[in-house]
Amino acid sequence: MAKRNSSQQGDVPILETVGLSRFVRDGGNIKIILDDFSFLFGKGHIYTIIGPSGAGKSSLLRLLNRLDEPTGGDILFGGKNTREYGPCQLRRLIGCLFQTPYLFPETVRDNLLYADNKLPSKAIDRLAEQVQIPSSMIDRDVETLSIGEKQRVALARLLATNPEVVLLDEPTSALDPSYTELIENLVKAIVRQMSLTVIMVTHNPEQALRIGGETILMVAGRLVESGPCEKVITDPQSEAGRLYKAKRLK
Amino acid sequence: MTSPTITQVLLSLVLVAISIAVARWWRIPVAKDMALGSVRTFVQLIAVGYALELIFDLESLWLITLAILIMITVGAHAASSRIKQSKGAFPVTFTAMIVGSLFTLVAMLLLDIIPLEARYVIPLAGMIISNSMNASALAIDRLVSDIQSNRPAIETALSLGKSWRVASGKFQRDAATTGMISILNFMKTVGIVALPGAMTGMILAGAEPLEAVLLQVIVAYMLLSSVTITSVVAVELTVRRFFTPFHQLR
Numbered sequence: 001m002a003k004r005n006s007s008q009q010g011d012v013p014i015l016e017t018v019g020l021s022r023f024v025r026d027g028g029n030i031k032i033i034l035d036d037f038s039f040l041f042g043k044g045h046i047y048t049i050i051g052p053s054g055a056g057k058s059s060l061l062r063l064l065n066r067l068d069e070p071t072g073g074d075i076l077f078g079g080k081n082t083r084e085y086g087p088c089q090l091r092r093l094i095g096c097l098f099q100t101p102y103l104f105p106e107t108v109r110d111n112l113l114y115a116d117n118k119l120p121s122k123a124i125d126r127l128a129e130q131v132q133i134p135s136s137m138i139d140r141d142v143e144t145l146s147i148g149e150k151q152r153v154a155l156a157r158l159l160a161t162n163p164e165v166v167l168l169d170e171p172t173s174a175l176d177p178s179y180t181e182l183i184e185n186l187v188k189a190i191v192r193q194m195s196l197t198v199i200m201v202t203h204n205p206e207q208a209l210r211i212g213g214e215t216i217l218m219v220a221g222r223l224v225e226s227g228p229c230e231k232v233i234t235d236p237q238s239e240a241g242r243l244y245k246a247k248r249l250k
Numbered sequence: 251m252t253s254p255t256i257t258q259v260l261l262s263l264v265l266v267a268i269s270i271a272v273a274r275w276w277r278i279p280v281a282k283d284m285a286l287g288s289v290r291t292f293v294q295l296i297a298v299g300y301a302l303e304l305i306f307d308l309e310s311l312w313l314i315t316l317a318i319l320i321m322i323t324v325g326a327h328a329a330s331s332r333i334k335q336s337k338g339a340f341p342v343t344f345t346a347m348i349v350g351s352l353f354t355l356v357a358m359l360l361l362d363i364i365p366l367e368a369r370y371v372i373p374l375a376g377m378i379i380s381n382s383m384n385a386s387a388l389a390i391d392r393l394v395s396d397i398q399s400n401r402p403a404i405e406t407a408l409s410l411g412k413s414w415r416v417a418s419g420k421f422q423r424d425a426a427t428t429g430m431i432s433i434l435n436f437m438k439t440v441g442i443v444a445l446p447g448a449m450t451g452m453i454l455a456g457a458e459p460l461e462a463v464l465l466q467v468i469v470a471y472m473l474l475s476s477v478t479i480t481s482v483v484a485v486e487l488t489v490r491r492f493f494t495p496f497h498q499l500r
Binding site: 101 | 409410
């Protein structure tokens, strides 16, 4: 098993992966998606996962959200194996926002109510405010929104499930720089204000530096380096980290 | 109308010849299919005519059951081969057609709508089975195509903590509706746009029109029941194959 990397000293652990792996059949071959990934995520912290394409970043998020099953290893949430939770219950505790947001073809309000149909009007207003959606937009059809607005509605909908961990899979990859900055600031704000744990995949090391917190570098399904983002990105200790910094790993 | 003679059947081949000539004139590449179809129609119907005479004469419950099972098996095979992704579809179409057809037939017998005689059971079973065959093929085809083309919508719902049944609910309902659409359309226009087969057949055989209409009403209700049950069972059995026990989309 790979060395278990841990969060900062004294952190309250919320999510832990132990020897997590996922292999899939690709024709006659076995393809390694994730290999022996062990890490301890602390409560109320922000983590960015960087790495070249095909490193297993998004696959890790799918396993944490239990949209896929691991081939081996365990995921512990609050010290309890996630297999002991019902998948639906777990997904409300560990929510996931995908790269391209899918909104149900109704209004913004309907989308928020989809996450929680008992959500009172005041809570809808509060969520909208949290992600900087103007109140005039709440009853608009989502088809009329820009991609940046859609991403914020998707984030508000995710927050409506009251998660403790938020998984973000390249949430700004389709956005222009102004919306990217807005989402980055929102992510930092929700960690600060709601003490949520955020795990964000990004293909952009500069974005990881702007977000701050801890960074995990993955290459070919393996965790190769982790630590404070400045250190992992600007002064990597591993050979793979140095190659990635030199943009020789795509 | 007197009973048709072989001479009359042979004379009606003039209509087949005209159809083939029109197809050739318009260069529609179906002339061969038309010729083959006409021969098949003759051979298959003559064969079934002899088989029905035998079954009606023997009046054996076992023979009636065997005939119905053969009809359902052939129908289920035809339905599954019409589905674009037909791998593993036969057990589904077979089960759905068995449940839909037998429920309707047994209900009609128990309610004393029809007597347990081959003369009534076999022709009505034929109508039920052919409609159930179309319903199951249409419903499954629609469900498979909808689930495959709506993965982001389904996975978004799952990631928000919805069960597989809720996440795929819209697509299940749409598919079941597709299976029922032909009988619903038929019931909307019956008697106005077209005179249906059973009724026409009775009138041609010399029955009073009102007597024929009553039978046709029973046939319409019978088809509604079998098509509804077959569609719902086909959708229920198919949708389960798309999800793991952990509410994951395969």
